[in-house]
Amino acid sequence: MASNAIPSETQRAKLERKERVILDAARAIFVDHGFDGARMQEIARRAGIGEGTVYSYYESKAELMLAVLQQFWDGLTLEAEGVMASVEATDLFARLEALARYHLNTVIVNADFINLTFALRRNNSEVSVSRDHLRHYVAVFDRLFLRGQDRGELRADAVLWQARDIFYGSLEYSARSIETTMEADRSTREQLPVVDEMVALFRAHYGATGNPVIVDEVGLATRLDKLAAQIDTLSRCLPRP
Amino acid sequence: MASNAIPSETQRAKLERKERVILDAARAIFVDHGFDGARMQEIARRAGIGEGTVYSYYESKAELMLAVLQQFWDGLTLEAEGVMASVEATDLFARLEALARYHLNTVIVNADFINLTFALRRNNSEVSVSRDHLRHYVAVFDRLFLRGQDRGELRADAVLWQARDIFYGSLEYSARSIETTMEADRSTREQLPVVDEMVALFRAHYGATGNPVIVDEVGLATRLDKLAAQIDTLSRCLPRP
Amino acid sequence: MASNAIPSETQRAKLERKERVILDAARAIFVDHGFDGARMQEIARRAGIGEGTVYSYYESKAELMLAVLQQFWDGLTLEAEGVMASVEATDLFARLEALARYHLNTVIVNADFINLTFALRRNNSEVSVSRDHLRHYVAVFDRLFLRGQDRGELRADAVLWQARDIFYGSLEYSARSIETTMEADRSTREQLPVVDEMVALFRAHYGATGNPVIVDEVGLATRLDKLAAQIDTLSRCLPRP
Amino acid sequence: MASNAIPSETQRAKLERKERVILDAARAIFVDHGFDGARMQEIARRAGIGEGTVYSYYESKAELMLAVLQQFWDGLTLEAEGVMASVEATDLFARLEALARYHLNTVIVNADFINLTFALRRNNSEVSVSRDHLRHYVAVFDRLFLRGQDRGELRADAVLWQARDIFYGSLEYSARSIETTMEADRSTREQLPVVDEMVALFRAHYGATGNPVIVDEVGLATRLDKLAAQIDTLSRCLPRP
DNA sequence: CATGAATGAGAGTTCATTCAT
């Protein structure tokens, strides 16, 4: 029994480790060469195993790709949730900023892979479950947003998917731009302001206090008027030269 | 000579026509099957010419793809500029809305092809000039934006590339979402509001009257209050007339 | 037109010639190594063409095999019919002998290929139309047999398929035996007697004149005995001289 | 020692049992998929053992196939001899009929496997000992035939191998035809008459009474002579005209 | 110039066999 139980544990660990090794290798090669461009032989070589061995873990190249995608997006979702959990502040916008920062960084780092995901032909019936992965991932944002509305931190009439499109869309596009720019001139722009801008935009546009501009504009105007009146008074008190 | 010159014109026209036919065929096949999935034979058949003939116009599959991309993005840019030219209103936001509407529609219709563009591996040294095409295309937005700043319609301190990322990013992401959603439930959401929201957001956030208030709002109020206090103090110290 | 017609003729001839070359090469390799054992590469090499070229003539290995089978059995049938046509004698048994001799020789020469035909797995849904080929081929015998019955050369109550089984079965089995024996000791037996035996057997067993003897033998004897008895009786009735 | 001897017996029995299990599994898989189509893994799975274990009993797939063939043909031979032993009648033709019936049935039931035997390429030096198996098997017929000649039941001048070819050849061919026919139209023909026909043919053609024509010809001639003598006597008794 | 038959390198995948456990 012991001679059976311990090895089985060891073996299972081994298999799982090897599975991870294969997935890592596959991901690297897929990212480097795309789905069609990737050669199973190279994946196997990178994983340090024989060609045939890959096929005892994954029935085909397409299925391997699927597993890689699964792992990637699941990992992303988990990490994003982890980020949310680790933010101490309960303030919605602070949490939003954390999510944006995490997402932007992720998208920059994994740009190739994300492109790869979307490149998988919808027509290519073999590999295309990506939509589900994506849905899971963006659900992190959705929950944050909806809770924000529940708590009255966000306008009740804000439309979830519009906000979501703006949030992820802007960040992804930025990531692409940043990547492109960095290659040419790394110093030209920083990524940080993008997130700040994003959060500011959300605060201004979707924040419950509403379009703060209008409200405070009045306040400022009032104060300025008051100040002007004071100065006017003051100036009248001064001795004329 | 004349017997040579006239035919040569005809021939040139012929060549150009055939070139267009090839490009159209190629684009259709590339969109349907992706770069690797497309077969030169099918492209040739669709263009109604022999396989070898394609190679007398384009040296390789990669170069053909490049030409297709070129044509596509150039066409897009031209169309976008045409849209701009046809908008009678000089109002920035009206023009922005027209551009957004055109872009969203374009992105939805050509989703496959746009994905294809980004899917072309940067590493795959063969095909990857897409960045330039993209730059050209977004320049339409850039010009609109800069002119808006010149005219004072937009905040002078607005950052071009941030606005651009938000503009195109949101729209592209929306397009993707819309496409996904439409497949499942076409009635759930409409695409039009997306553009409206986008323009509203721009007007509020980047409009000339708008923005500085938000960022410095608190600081300014504080400073103004402080200033008012100083003046108050000062006024009290002054001898009454 | 001429520039089109003549080349097309040449081309067609070329294609047909190449097709024959491929079939011949394929047959040789299939016979040598069996269906699974045959390598397309070797077939191509033997045909003196590139690997890919084979696939522009036959969609797959299975289809190539099918074509080889088709050609083989069709050729056999044609040859057998040719043999029948060339026999001047109208005598059934002379014709039968010619067919038997042709068949035996064919079966010996093509033993490998015939085995190959029957070896194609019925389960292997890909290649297995052999039954039809076979039916066509044995129809030559069937026609001969039926005409023999029509002409009264063969017993009217002889069963076609029994005769056919005996005819082809014996010859095939003999061929196999002969082949086996020849390898070990070529001189031990001759193939000629087999055919003679076969024909003798048919003449005796199925021949119209042959058979009644056996069947009516008893009847004749009975009648003769009866006749003898009658004469005996008669003789006793006669007055002695 | 005792503790060693008894288990060793058990172990030997175990080994032999496992060997049988492997052979049975192998035969089933070989019949179902052919030699090349059979996978060692499936054979092992069907035998309920590990893949590697098969190789501790048989060095290679080819050798396993050989063993299966051996077992099959030996079994066939044994069964055929059993059938011969169980026939109470000492009459040659009754025994022949039993053998024919057994053989026909066997050939029908094991058609796939018999085809498989002949399909093993002679060139494929690995597996091809089938000839010996066959020789052993047909020896049952040979013994029967020779004893028949010894006893005077068969013509002394009949040629063994000719008779053998006719016997087995016809039956095998019939089996194939029956199989083919049955698939299409089971009712069209019965298998039983084949054996009857076979035996009748042997009795007529090879039976010692012989070429009945000749023998009875004598009988008839004798009777006719006798009759002639009687008539002659009679005629002499008649009054001369 | 246009053609499309020919090419062959290279792809994914299989499976008999081995060997560490």
Next chain:
DNA sequence: AATGAATGAACTCTCATTCAT
């Protein structure tokens, strides 16, 4: 002794590219 994960050579088939016509 038994296992089955690992191996990699070898298979069939594809398709971008060439070139004789």
